[in-house]
Amino acid sequence: MLQELAAVDTHPLAETAARFVGLLPLLPLAGFLVNGALSLASSYKRGPADPSAAGAHDGTAAEQVAAHGSDHDAVARHPYAAITSVVGTLMPALSFALAIAIFLAMVSAGDFSTPYVRSYFDWMVTGDLQIRWAFQLDQLSMVMVLVITGVGTLIHIFSIGYMRDDPGYPRFFAYLNLFVAFMLVLVLGASYPVMFVGWEGVGLCSYLLIGYWYNVKSNADAGLKAFIVNRIGDVGFLMAMFMIFANLHTLDITAVNAAAPSLGFNSALVTTICLFLFMGCVGKSAQLPLYVWLPDAMAGPTPVSALIHAATMVTAGVYLIARSSALFVMSPAACITVAVVGTLTALFAATIGLKQWDIKKVLAYSTISQLGYMFMGVGVGAYAAGMFHLITHAFFKALLFLGSGSVIFAMHRAYHHTGNHDDAQDMRNMGGLRKYMPWTFALMWIATLAIAGVPPFSGFFSKDGILGAVFERAQHGTLAEATWLGMPGSAVLYALYGLGLLTALLTAIYMTRLMLYTFHGPNRTGEAERAQLREAPWSMTGPLVVLGVLSAVGGWLDLPATLPLGPVGLLDKWLEPVVGAATATAAGVVGEGVTSTEYVLIAVAVAIAVLGIVIALVRLRPAALLPKRDALPEHGIEKLLENKYYIDELYDDAIVTPLVSGSRNILWKGIDRGIIDSFFVNGSAALSRGVGWVGSQFQSGETGAYAWAIAIGALAVLGAFTFR
């Protein structure tokens, strides 16, 4: 399948490890196949030759079913756990190794401006449509590949411990491997349709993993919700592809980027295309108004939340916009829309994060909020800054999720041990865990400081990069000159900057709140359970440590010129061949050198972060908190926030319920059964029978009546001649 179809390739990467780019997704895919087969093989019981024969209930099958019991209660490890662990972890690891090799090859290949495209075979070729299975390697996709395989491998390792007692062990790894494969297809795809394969593929994996514990209905519901909301966004992606093809006659990313200027600067067409593309991003990256699936997605196992719903999949939207930067810079209106939506999402999610009690829900809203930041960045044309925040976010948010996973693991184990059925994820049931889980405690504080934007942790640099870019774009460049919904672009961007700062403040507050309630203050878990609380095994804590280091030092990847603590702007330079031109277009004339304004901005940002932490430390009293079952109901704005502004309820009542009941009562029972079937179809049959009945009533059996019929018929025939 990997036979070379491309002609002689003169690209600098052609003879390097990059030629094995196809193996990147194939390795995890192989892992999926092996684990999937193991999963099915371990639970498959062959059916009878004749299933319709009655009495197929044999006792053994029933016993085996009973032996499986509930997923959570089973203690025995899965029979194929060992081979699953090896295959499941090795495959992403090998991918990561290959990615490193390719990365090194790219570094040594030096500057090259055209991506390395490796084409395998035709996919859909008809008429002027030419879609091939082709992978594209350039600096942007390389960054993503490294993040995906790197963080992905760590999370796989974490999962070995986290999922060890789960009866569906191979299945979990199969899904996880499949996800990595699809995510790699997404970032490597050389054309939009191939990208779309990964785009929807990760959606599938997300669906499967959210509903991994499918025997609880709410989990399965959450998976369904995630997939459907994602699909709403996918409509936009598809429409964008159709419009691109209808106007540019190609869907290859390189060709589209090259031809983008022909669409006309700020034309309605390019704006529409970009907005449709962004619609896809809104779905996948959980932005307003399609963010609702992500909090529910926390129903999946925590490693899943870390990998898919924090580090990688949800950032695909950011990646897509960076990928299509050539299109977006053609439309300032679309860019500002992206930034506005991103900012509003960031603020909105942050406010909800303030009052959530479920530790994972807090992180979920935090993720939404941080994604908003990224869109703010790519929206204003600061693609490198957006990608930078994507990377650092992958580090610290993965760390936070895995850390919370550790906590939940410990809590769950404790509750399980005593047979308690309290909520293992509710912060009101935690408290004072630093005594029992010191490693987790320390590492999570690192991540918290990173996300809050406290220097020198990674989040500080990336977030500052974005806010700085927004401020800069507000001053000059195409966005500042454009108008958006009748408002001057620069005013909008200044407002966004302000909101961004506000969000940063809230971020610091809710993250500190999370840490306080979880690790500080008295323990609220319960007397008996307290004895069972302890640190997770090293297979789980190990990856945490690695991520902790990355969260702490990740900022050095792209130091701003204002803080030359090392090589400045590494990532900027690395991404220059891909997004440089677009960034430059968006930025307009760039003033050289470091200005004093920038130092002021940095100071403001740091001050805000610290302020937030202080507010939280001062205002919150972990000692006064009651366990969940004793908690009092909230009132006023707090109730509103705790219930997430009732957006889910609103969507349910305004869209889902009317749609379903309308479909059922109007379309199905009304139109389908009522009008078409009863009235027209059966109605015409009934009409025939009715007429027939009337006709047969005339057939009274009395000869006189028949004579009358003849006479009247004669009258009619004669009349027809008379009144011709």
Added chain:
Amino acid sequence: MNTLVYTFHFYLFGLIAIASALAFVTRKSAVAAALWLVNTMFCLSALFVMLDAQFVAAVQVLVYAGAIMVVFLFVVMLLNLGEASEVTDIRSLGGKLTAGFVGLLMLAELFSLSRLKFPRLMGAMTDHANVVNPVSAPLFHEFLLPFEVTSVVLLVAVIGAVVLAKRGPKAQ
């Protein structure tokens, strides 16, 4: 003068025929009705004569009035239907009116259709002395086949009368 007498008689017989026919359809007694019908037949045969069809007129009296109607009366008597015991033999007033209306309508249609614009009136068959010949010649030349067929029709009628009216096995 002659024409006037002719016309008078023509109308006379025609109107008597119609009156008798009306009486025929309205009499409750089957016997009375049959006799009124016989009267109509007689009048018609008179008209036949006046239309230069003396032979047919004779046959009309013989066959129709003489034979057919006698058979009718015979059956009426045989079945003992002579008395007007079945008073509801005729439809109610509504039925009669509707039937009359239908009849008038049909008549109107017929008249409006046959507005009696005739091509050219042919002369009468002048040879009054030989009334049979003009009928018999075509009967045995041109219409030989129909003539023979009538014999088969009569044969069928004979078989039918025998088959139907003979006392068969007891009715179930």
Added chain:
Amino acid sequence: MYFDLSIPSQLAGALLPDLVLAIGAMLLLLYSVWGPATLARARVTGILAIVVCAASFAAVVWVWRHDATASNGIIAVDAFRWATDCIVLAATIIASTLMIDYSEREQLVSAESYVLLLLAASGMLLLAAARDLMVVFLGVELMSIASYILAGLDRRSARGAEASLKYFLLGAFSACFLLYGVALVYGATGSTDIAVIGTAVTGKTFDNPMLLAGIAMLIIGFSFKVAAVPFHMWTPDVYEGASTPVSAFMATAVKAAAFAAFLRVWIEAFPGATAAWVHPLQWLAVVTMVGGNVIALMQKNIKRMLAYSSIAHAGYLLVTVVVANQLGAAAFLFYLVAYTLATTGAFAVVIALSEPGERNESIPDYAGLWTVQPWLAAAMAVFMFALLGFPIAGGMGFFAKWYVIEAALHAPQPQTVLAVVLVLASVISAGYYLGVVLTMFMKPRPADAAAVRPVPTGTFLVISLSAFVLLLFGVLPNGFVKLAHDSVPISMVGTPAGPPVTAAAER
């Protein structure tokens, strides 16, 4: 072969098949009454009747094969007549065959019935030949009177007597209209000879009012005989009340002959007055197609259902009368073949399944027939599909409808609306034809259902041959199409029969 019809001996020659049949019938009458009235004798009479019919059939074929022609005269000597004769005689043979089995089952000793069948058939042959309104009238009467008697043949049956009475009273009533029509046409044209009328009725004399009244009266008279709505009401009662073989005979042969005369009169005598009669006939066709089918939907008794079905088919056939050209005649003949086979086949199945005293004749009685008599059920399904006009499974029935639609669309004034009504009416008819099929195949056999008796030989032959012919020519209708094509009246002038098909297409 040429006949000068003004010479009696040659006239007799031209009437060879008719004479064979009529004389045969009379000899048979002598045989049948010349001895004790026993079942065995009746049976022999029946077989002899079939022989007579076969002889007449042979005579028809013989004359046909010699391409007989004749001078203008009181009867026609043309292929249309021979084709109609063949259909009528075939239907008579089938009816006689069924009669033999039926009589034995019902213990009905009636040798005369075969004689009457043959005499009625003579009337029909006369109708097929008639080129004079006088002969038409006599043919109709001969056929009808014999049919009145046949309907009431079973003297034990009150229903038979009632059917006979109804048929007789209404038949005589409507014959008066026919006769009045003849009189008016005679008055308008001065002749009863169809050819003479044809030349007299041209566009010029078209506004002759008496002629119009005459045509109207003729339509009424013929409509009764062919059972067109609203002159149809006798049909279901008579078909239900009469013995089943007689019903089969009336549904096919009587209808065929009446239609043949109707068509010939219309094609030869009245093409000049098309504008006058086309709309009433169209309406008649529409009302008949729709009316027959919708009322049939409500029927429970299979014979009544078939009666209404025959009414609906009269509607389809009326379309060919509306078209009234050579193609219409060809379509008519082809349709008649398919219709006759399917209808007699269906009646044969009814005979095979009913119990003495004509019980077991309602459609629900056929439930689950497939499980006990699969082949009988399959044959019945074929007949139903044929009447529905469904391809392959219904065999020739489809091509019959096809031909009629083709005739309608290819007429000088295309009768597209009639074609559309025809197919829509066919859809309605699916409701009851399929009803029979689904009862036989999809309903379970009730536990108390009567055990099915073995099918008598004659009935079996009728069923299997009808189904076989229908199916065979439903796949490869070459022979019949060609025959119908060649059988249109030679004396007719008008459009060619269908689009020309050259020899090149017959590679």
Added chain:
Amino acid sequence: MIAEALFFSAVLFIIGVVGVLIRRNAIIIFMCVELMLTAVNLSFIALARLHGSATGQVFVLFVMTVAAAEAAVGLAIVISIFRHHKSVDLRNINLLKG
């Protein structure tokens, strides 16, 4: 006088029709039919006179023959019915309907 004859004929024919419609006695209805036939005969005679040909008269002879045949068969049928129903009132004769 042709027109008058045709007029009488039509009126008699219609009276026959009306008779069929209003009577319920099978025999009387049959007689009405006979009246209609005779009415048509009058038309034939008149039209034969009009055309000066004897065809119409010949036709009348045939009609009479047929009428006789019909009468024979019809009355036989009536007798047969009477045996079953002891009545010739058509309202009593309706085993077959629908």
Added chain:
Amino acid sequence: MRDFLTQLSYDAWVLPALLLIPLAGALLLLVTGSLSSDDGTLEAAPSARVIALVTFVLEFVVSMGLWWSYDPAGARWQATFDHWWIIPWNARLSMGIDGISLMMVLLTTVIMPLAVLGSWTSIRTKVRSYYALMLVLTTGMLGVFVARDMLFFYLMWEIMLIPMYFIIGIWGGERRVYASIKFFIYTTAGSLLMLVGIIYLWTVSPVPAMGLPASFDYDRLLSIAHTHRAALWLFGAFFLAFAVKTPMFPFHTWLPDAHVEAPTAGSVILASLMLKMGTYGFLRFAIPLFPTAAMTPWVRTTVLSLAVIGIIYGALVAMVQPDFKKLVAYSSVSHLGFVVLGIFALTQQSVQGAMMVMINHGISTGALFLLIGMLYERRHTRLIASYGGIARVVPLFSALLVIVSFSSIGLPATNGFVGEFLVLLGSFKTHPFFTLFATTAVIYAAAYLLWGIQGIVFNPLDKKENEHITDLNARELTIMGVLVVAIFWIGIYPQPILRRMESSSAYFVHSVEQGQADTRTASREVR
């Protein structure tokens, strides 16, 4: 391979052979035993299904040669066969395949053996007749796909109804009688008007000037120019027949009943093959014969609106079905809407896509019906509410159901995506707004199918009777294996199929545009 086939002179006999093999099989079934029920049970006639399977496998093997013998760059009609039939009407047994027919023929020969395997144990009474009917049905379906003579086409078109009528009516569910008669009358009503249209075409076909007789020859009829009025009426007649069969909204209500009541194999054949007759009819007959009528703006808009309404409507109604089979049935309305959209949008991609959807729907929906049939065989209910959580009991079944569902949803890299993507991509060029609405169906598709499978395989396993369901056996796995391979093969490498259909679809698009353009010029000249 092609040389080998040439040696056999494969092209000369393959099409009649394909039509005759099933008939021969049916005949064999009839002569080897009695039809009636007493000895017609599965136990009494175990050989019947074997005969049927062998026949279908033979049919499949014979038909596979077409895959290689068909030359995409070759003549428009290939493997042609021509033989006299009804000489007076100049109807001929004229057959041939182009790219469109080829795929439909192969789809038929692939699905039918699977349908037999799917009925293997579920049909227990009157087996002999059942398989005989399936064989006859196959002849009819293949006949439709290969006919180049309108009369022959019509006969084959109608003859399909009868076996299906009996299959639904005899072996179907509780309301089978109603469903079967509804199915029959509905489709007959549609196609009889087409009959009038065909006869009309025939009567106007002769060209006396050139000595050409009346003909049913498809290519000859293509060349007839109709007046606009006539073309509209004719198109209407053909459209109705195909719209009912497709089924397009609002002519679809026979479908849920027929699908639900039919036995598994019946549903599979209905969905996979018979519905394609309608869209095949559009591609082959309704549009090419009357391009001016079909492309009249208001006609086109109406049809496209109905297609898009069907797409969304079918999906929404599917979403609220309590019966999984009915859910799948309504999803067919939605999917076939895509096909019609693609065909009437008339671009190379959309037409190719429409044909892909036809194939894909055949595979995916067929697989769904087979799966639900397998489940029904075990639990005798199709209500979603009576299942739940059975993934734990029947993991393999559940995995397959999920895979097939996602293929039906149109997940990229499965077959479903390729078709829908091409349709929408192509349609956007000519009808962006219709495409926008049609695209939203990807949301509803996910909603109804995932909701359905969630109710069956996911959620708590809370019903006692579901705990003893057994997983698939080897036979069932074989069926599903074939289909799953097809799902991924077409999803990932559809090019062999697309290539074989490309020239035919290009010809279709081109000829219709040409026909449309010709009339435009003509009408301008008239003015």
